[in-house]
Amino acid sequence: MVPSPDTVLWNTLLAGLSGSEALESFVWMVSVGSVRPDATTLASVLPAAAEVADVTMGRCVHAFAEKGGLAEHEHVLTGLISLYAKCGDVKSARRLFDMMERPDLVAYNALISGFSVNGMVGSSVDLFNELMTLGLRPNSSTLVALIPVYSPFGNELLAQCLHGFVLKSGFTANSPVSTAITTLYCRLNDMESARNAFDAMPEKTMESWNAMISGYAQNGLTEMAVALFEKMLALNVRPNPITISSTLSACAQLGALSLGKWVHRVITEEDLEPNVYVMTALIDMYSKCGSISEARSIFNSMDNKNVVSWNAMIAGYGLHGQGPEALKLYKDMLDAHLLPTSATFLSVLYACSHGGLVEEGRKVFRSMTDDYAIIPGIEHCTCMVDLLGRAGQLKEAFELISEFPKSAVGPGVWGALLGACMVHKDSDLAKLASQKLFELDPGNSGYYVLLSNLHTSKKQYSEAAVVRQEAKSRKLVKTPGYTLIEIGEKSHVFMAGDRAHPQSEAIYSYLEKLTAKMIEAGYRPETEAALYDVEEEEKEHMVKVHSEKLAIAFGLLSTASGTEIRIIKNLRVCLDCHNATKFISKVTQRLIVVRDASRFHHFRDGVCSCGDYW
DNA sequence: ATAGGGTTAG
Numbered sequence: 065m066v067p068s069p070d071t072v073l074w075n076t077l078l079a080g081l082s083g084s085e086a087l088e089s090f091v092w093m094v095s096v097g098s099v100r101p102d103a104t105t106l107a108s109v110l111p112a113a114a115e116v117a118d119v120t121m122g123r124c125v126h127a128f129a130e131k132g133g134l135a136e137h138e139h140v141l142t143g144l145i146s147l148y149a150k151c152g153d154v155k156s157a158r159r160l161f162d163m164m165e166r167p168d169l170v171a172y173n174a175l176i177s178g179f180s181v182n183g184m185v186g187s188s189v190d191l192f193n194e195l196m197t198l199g200l201r202p203n204s205s206t207l208v209a210l211i212p213v214y215s216p217f218g219n220e221l222l223a224q225c226l227h228g229f230v231l232k233s234g235f236t237a238n239s240p241v242s243t244a245i246t247t248l249y250c251r252l253n254d255m256e257s258a259r260n261a262f263d264a265m266p267e268k269t270m271e272s273w274n275a276m277i278s279g280y281a282q283n284g285l286t287e288m289a290v291a292l293f294e295k296m297l298a299l300n301v302r303p304n305p306i307t308i309s310s311t312l313s314a315c316a317q318l319g320a321l322s323l324g325k326w327v328h329r330v331i332t333e334e335d336l337e338p339n340v341y342v343m344t345a346l347i348d349m350y351s352k353c354g355s356i357s358e359a360r361s362i363f364n365s366m367d368n369k370n371v372v373s374w375n376a377m378i379a380g381y382g383l384h385g386q387g388p389e390a391l392k393l394y395k396d397m398l399d400a401h402l403l404p405t406s407a408t409f410l411s412v413l414y415a416c417s418h419g420g421l422v423e424e425g426r427k428v429f430r431s432m433t434d435d436y437a438i439i440p441g442i443e444h445c446t447c448m449v450d451l452l453g454r455a456g457q458l459k460e461a462f463e464l465i466s467e468f469p470k471s472a473v474g475p476g477v478w479g480a481l482l483g484a485c486m487v488h489k490d491s492d493l494a495k496l497a498s499q500k501l502f503e504l505d506p507g508n509s510g511y512y513v514l515l516s517n518l519h520t521s522k523k524q525y526s527e528a529a530v531v532r533q534e535a536k537s538r539k540l541v542k543t544p545g546y547t548l549i550e551i552g553e554k555s556h557v558f559m560a561g562d563r564a565h566p567q568s569e570a571i572y573s574y575l576e577k578l579t580a581k582m583i584e585a586g587y588r589p590e591t592e593a594a595l596y597d598v599e600e601e602e603k604e605h606m607v608k609v610h611s612e613k614l615a616i617a618f619g620l621l622s623t624a625s626g627t628e629i630r631i632i633k634n635l636r637v638c639l640d641c642h643n644a645t646k647f648i649s650k651v652t653q654r655l656i657v658v659r660d661a662s663r664f665h666h667f668r669d670g671v672c673s674c675g676d677y678w
Numbered sequence: 679a680t681a682g683g684g685t686t687a688g
Contacts, residue, residue: 107679142679173680208681243682274683306684313685344685376686407687414687443688476688 070099078108086112087121094128101128103137110143119151138164142171149178169200177209185213192222204229208244216252239265243272250279255288270304278310281317289314290323303330305339312345319632319659321353322553340366344373351380354630354657354664371402379411384664385673387419394428406438413447417454418663420675425451439469446476453484454677458493475505482511486518487677491527494518509535509542545635547611551622558615561608567618575609575617582647585670590640612641616648616656628655636661637678646670 074093078086090109093101101109106129113122126144129135135144141160149157161167161175172195179188192210195202207229214226230245242265249258262268262276273296280289293311296303303311308331315324328346336342343366350359363369363377374397381390394412397404404412409432416425429448432438440448445468452461461484465477478500485494494515501511512535519528547558556565565571579589612633619629637645637660649656650670658665666673 103679111679137679139679144679146680168679170680175680177680203680205681211682238681240682245682247682269682271682276683278684304683309684339684341685346685348686370685372686374686379686405687410687441688446688 071102071105074099074101075104075108078105081112083112083115087116087118090125100132103134103140106134106137107139107143110140110147114143114147114150117151119147119153122147122151136163138168138171142174145171146174146178149175150181152182154178154182154184169195169203169206172200173203173205173209176206180209180212183213185215188213189219189222193219196221196225202229204238204241208240211244211248214248214251239267239269239272243269243275246272246275246279250275250283253283255279255283255285268301270301270307273301274304274306274310277307277314281310281314284317286314286318290318290320293327297330302334305336305342308334308336308339309341309345312342312349316345316349316352319353319548320550320555321350321355321630322550324349324353337365338368340368340370340373344370344376347373347380348376351376351383352659354659356380356384356386371405371408374402375405375407375411378408378415382411382415382418384666385418385675387415387421387424390415390419391421391424404436406441406444409436409438410441410443410447413444413451417447417451418674418677420454420677422451422455422457440472442472442474442476445469445472446480449477449480449484453480453487456488458484458488458490462493475501475508478504479511482514486514489518489522491518491522491524506538513542543635545611545633547615547634548632549615549619550630551619556615556618558611558618560611562611562614565614565618567621570621571614571617572609574621575613578617578620578648578651581651582644585647585651587644587647589644610638610641612637612658613644616645620648620652620654625652626654628657630657630659632659634661637665642672642676642678646672 078089081089086109090101090105090112093099093105106125109125110122113119113125122144126135129137129140134140141164145157145160148154148160157175157178161171164171172191176188176191179191188210192202192206195206202225207226210222210226214222216223226248230248242261245261246258249255249261258276258279262272265272273292277289277292277296280286280292289311293303293307296307308327311327312324315327327349331337331342331346343362347359347362350356350362359377359380363373366373374393378390378393378397381387381393390412394404394408397408409428412428413425416422416428425448429440429444432440432444445465448464449461452458452464458481461481465473465481468477478497482494482497482501485491485497498511498515501508505511512531516528516531516535519525519531545560549556549558558565562568579587612631615631616629619631623629637658642665645656645658645665645667647670648654649667653669656667658667660678663674663678665678
């Protein structure tokens with residue numbers, strides 16, 4: 065069919081438009097009726113429908129193509145494949161691909177990309193292999209489409225191909241390629257190479273900023289993520305919802321409330337409140353930075369919550385030891401006809417465990433498999449052991465382990481059992497659990513410390529010494545503890561026995577006075593008893609003032625009376641510090657909020673919200 | 679005709 069000059073004119077017009085504008089013009093072209101769209105017309109309308117994810121419009125174009133005998137055309141088919149795949153209808157995409165006599169590279173790329181965006185790793189790689197077998201040469205589009213599903217443990221051919229490709233185009237100015245390479249390095253945890261690829265781009269796009277910021281956030285380089293976000297704003301690049309969600313995730317991990325509040329102001333300035341990702345990340349940030357009530361009011365203000373928003377809020381209550389609130393929210397969620405996910409159950413079980421809600425936790429655990437057919441994972445099982453352990457039902461916890469799926473029984477589950485043995489001082493079961501742990505997780509020194517402390521607290525000094533000796537002979541090193549406190553907008557970090565802080569003198573002398581008052585109120589420091597039969601070197605380590613006490617003392621010194629103290633620790637709170645903090649909250653009448661490695665403690669008037677189980 | 683970035687749980 066020879067196209068009329070009018071058709072060529074229309075096609076030129078359509079090629080210059082995108083998204084909904086192109087679609088509107090196409091509808092207009094058809095309704096005018098004086099010219100016939102040809103294959104070129106359809107091939108430029110289909111990406112427009114894909115761009116706005118309008119599968120209905122896409123189906124109309126498809127039907128139109130079949131009626132006009134254009135549906136066999138290679139370019140039309142490729143456009144349809146891409147459209148259906150992007151709209152999640154991978155089956156239709158595959159069916160059309162299979163209809164093609166000899167699919168070319170572009171068609172392969174369209175379907176590979178379709179599999180990738182739908183998370184179908186295996187199908188993506190299979191199609192890549194097929195393409196290589198046929199002797200087609202992959203181009204940059206092929207590899208950009210494959211990077212989202214690439215795993216270092218996957219296909220060797222793909223790995224070689226990607227490697228060669230990255231070497232060749234490491235300093236390309238092509239932004240989708242550079243962004244994909246940045247993402248690839250982030251996923252391989254090679255942040256230096258990721259940053260090099262990012263820095264080499266002369267013109268940064270929104271996608272590339274976001275790839276780098278989210279890469280930092282996901283790799284725990286939270287300060288870097290925040291710094292890059294600040295740099296972006298300083299260059300007058302406006303953040304979009306994706307930028308904000310990633311940055312908030314970094315603030316949440318960092319526990320930096322003042323930074324988080326600043327990002328909140330940016331959200332307001334940019335009118336990003338309607339975005340679910342942004343608001344869910346905001347809930348998480350407030351909850352992880354200690355402001356659970358602020359998190360709830362954000363949650364209440366949202367009118368388009370999804371499962372993740374609910375999960376984040378439930379997890380927040382669990383983190384803050386508010387078990388009943390978490391359960392109530394879970395029930396509200398079911399009433400709102402949302403389908404709970406595996407993460408929902410984890411959050412609920414976690415909340416039950418930290419709130420001592422044993423019976424409720426049992427019910428939820430059963431309901432997960434019985435009503436929702438979700439197989440319990442490692443974390444669910446760990447929570448259950450923790451839950452029963454807290455209630456002192458060690459035997460039941462031990463027996464339950466044998467009923468767990470094999471895949472779920474590892475260091476996590478045995479570690480939880482050991483933790484429960486610690487609290488309830490069951491050294492026989494503790495020995496059994498540690499034996500499993502030494503086998504399963506030989507590099508971890510934490511279990512040796514726990515077991516040794518348990519023996520010490522039961523005055524089984526020679527057994528404690530044997531455990532410590534064993535740890536020492538394996539050259540296991542403890543992770544150094546540190547505590548962070550924000551005063552105003554500035555962060556201060558303390559290590560155990562730290563004297564590096566400019567106000568060190570004042571802090572130590574204040575701590576001394578404070579300790580005297582605490583002792584008067586009934587505080588007994590863990591001293592001689594705990595240190596009996598401890599080697600000299602070890603003793604010195606234990607006598608050093610823990611970072612937590614230094615941070616709290618500094619906080620008390622630096623803020624007006626009545627101000628809430630908020631600190632963040634990298635390890636779990638030790639028994640003595642926990643006890644001491646209770647007394648500090650009593651004698652100073654301050655609310656002290658401590659975020660440790662796994663949860664929040666709210667100390668008020670001598671009592672901790674965790675109920676002394678953590 | 680095909681190509682890049684996001685929230686919870688761990």
